Amino acid sequence: MTLLEIKDLHAKIGDTEILHGINLTINRGEVHAIMGPNGSGKSTLSYVLSGREGYEVTGGDILLDGESVLEMEADERARAGMFLAFQYPVELPGVGGMTFLRAAVNARLREAGKDEVDQLAFVKLVRAKAKELGVSDDMLKRAVNVGFSGGEKKRYEILQMALLEPSLAVLDETDSGLDVDALRIVSEGVNALRGDARGMLVITHYQRLLSHIVPDFVHILAHGKIIKSGDKSLALEVEENGYAGLIDAAE
Amino acid sequence: MLPNNLQQTAAALAARDQFAATGLPGAKSEPWIYTRLQDVVVNPAQSAQASTSSEAGLVLHFDNGLLVSDDVTAPAGMVIRPFTDADMADFAAYLPDDHLLGTLSVGHVTSAIMIEVEAGAQISDLLTLRFTANVADQSAHPLVFIKQGAGSQCRIVEHHESHAALSAPLIVMDIGAEAVLDHAKMQADTDSTKHLSLTVMAVAEKADINSFTTAIGGQLARHETHMHLNGEHADVALSSIYMARGTQHQDMTTRMLHHVPNCTSSQLIRGVLDDTAKGVFQGKVVVARDAQKTDGQQMSRALLLSRQAEADAKPELEIYADDVVCSHGATVGELDETHLFYLKSRGIEADEARMMLIEAFLLDTLETVRLEELRTSLTTAIQRWMTGV
Ligand SMILES: Nc1ncnc2c1ncn2[C@@H]1O[C@H](COP(=O)(O)OP(=O)(O)OP(=O)(O)O)[C@@H](O)[C@H]1O
């Protein structure tokens, strides 16, 4: 079943067009990986998908479950099932972690016409999931991402994903900054969410992550376009030969 | 307790003459550069409208500027009484010379109450000063004189919920050596009310003062506070939060006067301004030549929620001593777009996300409040302001 359809997507930041016609379809149950050189537009794509202000779609469409999301605000898209694990998670001084997590989960529940979470049960749930992902109680007590190490921030992103159970998860370089053990733990967390209900778009530079989270498809993004798609072997090819050959072949 | 003939005392007559002679500050008056006074109605109320109030607890209720509380039983160690004529002169002596707000309300005093706390008395009851009014064309000029004896402890909260042309309270606190004071002011007058207040504290050695102002009401409000650090090793924390929207105007003006060595003062000011509201912070820290080892900190931050809102800040250090640690600063900013996006990307609606970030902005200042029982009502007031209720 089609979850996400990106059709000839053009987008610009300010006056500069960054995405030059992207086509990509993700069905439920599938994991797609996107690789590409620095500055090729991977994070831009993730922001355009999640509805960040300042990223203007100048052509094409994005359909989630068959509905265009272009007119939806970032928060509506999130409640419709999208989740972005940020390449650079944002520190929110003064915003308590638990308050933040509860607000996010409650927003989703309200949208679904359900009751808000029970405080105590929620704290228990968060603690349990946090433990699985190696997020300490101390981190849960602090302000969102404030004083977290790079790797801790990435784990905290995955904790949020686990709590929000999105239908489409976009992971932007979740592996960067993770040590080997953390990479395994986080990947297990992500794999636990794999299933028929969900689709995933995993942005990475490294084959290493894709040996943990094995993708069904791999796409190469260069200069704002997908220049090649294939199966997981494409990631290995990139690892060995780099992007130059692929880019030359595409041009 | 009804007003006596305080308006006929020498102090009041002199103040009234002075006020009549100077009038309202002109456009060039330095202390009023950012807060222009226009259409200030000085029409002292003659009578209260609320019938005598017998609120439970230790409450002094001023309605239209007149004390209406009946049978207030002061706890042991505290005396509450009306001013004598001599008190008027004594009170006026604490006020800065030729100060508009001083002459205005001493000259037009509507009622005046003395609160004396015996040396060593540990008053655990929270003393509430409640100021209400319901007269759109009159002014209220209540005077409150608090003398806190050496080593005493006292907890005071002011609630301002007036609907009047002008509410202009004068508060003088004389705080004895090693005395501890927790003080809070909650100003939520109606949005057609002008609020012009002057609070003067004279602080003796080793006194410990925690004072917190929350200002969320009024058409125009000026909260002026003068702190005289007269004894060594005194410690003063003076924080405030103001929030304004529509055409509201909030002014926080402080004078922190370090007259002697070894005192500590800290001031945190946070303002949130929406629509075309205006916020003013004028903070002056003066360190006298002898006041070595002074630690004086002052930081004001304003958050503009709208492009039309305005924040003016004038932090000033006037330091005549050479061995001091003083800092001041003032920033004006907007909500951070990346912060908002992060919250929204988690499904949190824009309004709620903004509220979370405003609360976060106020948090470190809120945490300085020492009156524990006030925390909840403060948070509630702030949340109510944000939801526009
Ligand atoms: N705010 C902005 N204004 C102008 N240009 C921008 C802005 N943000 C990104 N860009 C440009 O858009 C291009 C794509 O950036 P993007 O962050 O999407 O790359 P990326 O593929 O995620 O790179 P990396 O692998 O380094 O994370 C880059 O050339 C970048 O300089």
Ligand SMILES: [Mg+2]
């Ligand atoms: Mg990137």
